[in-house]
Amino acid sequence: MHSVHVDTPGGHYPIHIGRGRLDTLADSIPADATSVAVVTNTTVAGLYGDRVRAALAATGKAVHWVELPDGEQYKTWDSLNRIFDALLGAALDRKSVLVALGGGVVGDICGFAAACYMRGVRFLQVPTTLLAQVDSSVGGKTAINHPLGKNMIGAFYQPQAVEIDPQVLATLPAREISAGLAEVIKYGMIADADFFVWCETHAQALRALDADAIEHAVRRSCELKAWVVSQDERESGLRAILNFGHTFGHAIESGLGYGHWLHGEAVGCGMVLAAELSVRVSGLDRAVADRIRALVEAIGCPTQAPDLGAGRWFDLMRVDKKNEGHRIRYVLLSELGGARLQAVDDDRVRPVLPGGV
Incomplete structure (x- = not known):
């Protein structure tokens, strides 16, 4: 144990x-x-x-x-x-x-x-x-x-x-495993680049529920979350990085109707959108964004977001606990393991949404 x-x-x-x-x-x-x-x-x-x-x-x-x-x-x-x-x-x-x-x-x-x-x-x-x-x-x-x-x-x-x-x-059905793995790989993106590389290497073992791989993934994920939560229990600062991909993901869940996509599926797709936005706004290397998309695909989560319509996307994303002063704030990456919260104007977000509207 x-x-x-x-x-x-x-x-x-x-x-x-x-x-x-x-x-x-x-x-x-x-x-x-x-x-x-x-x-x-x-x-x-x-x-x-x-x-x-x-x-x-x-x-x-x-x-x-x-x-x-x-x-x-x-x-x-x-x-x-x-x-x-x-x-x-x-x-x-x-x-x-x-x-x-x-x-x-x-x-x-x-x-x-x-x-x-x-x-x-x-x-x-x-x-x-x-x-x-x-x-x-x-x-x-x-x-x-x-x-x-x-x-x-x-x-x-x-x-x-x-x-x-x-x-x-x-x-668990395979779909539930994939949804859970979205949260696992998130920790590598926001806090531990070495763990991200480990997930890239072990993606298929994780999907197959290899006992040693799953236990390591669960333990390391809990260690990273415990580290963040112990520093910021009530999400006044650092803890917000745990929401990487969630601003987009929650909009997908709400926009399609709760239960249509699993939470982890929506978060996985949301991380792809957040990585694309990070390339445009935070200087994330294009090659890293491509690796993020590839890993989300490798764990079995969707990478193509539904077309909710630009107006609907922004209406949904404005109902988010991270927002301040009616400005939408996103968790963005400057590099693997380097996440921060940043307000971004809608005009800079539109090109990453379906259809580039």
């Missing part, structure tokens, strides 16, 4: 990475917990419900189960209220512990519920998708979506621990 530690003003906690961690969840439930509530979705419950129930039975505490529909389109107020209804109906108190068992949608909405219920109860992240293991489960961002913007309603709220079992990735 490997451990990575996250140290923020909002909480200090371990990320445990190891095969079989799903069966040892009882070890991470605080001894003073009065009960446990597992928040998951119907797909994950069918795959891992029995194992998790058996693991948590070892705590000797009452275990409650909350199942949500599966999909980004259900990351809403209605799903959040379903969790609150279940917690209140079971009379869970402030010493209860929530367990987020699932991908990024489950982790975000369960974490937001934990932040709100009785003004804050403890929770664990147990991510079951690659994207959640390397990104959304770490760092304490919790949220739900709004029709006008993704993740616009939420809170920074750190978990007690993150429990990562790479073996659960074997049940």
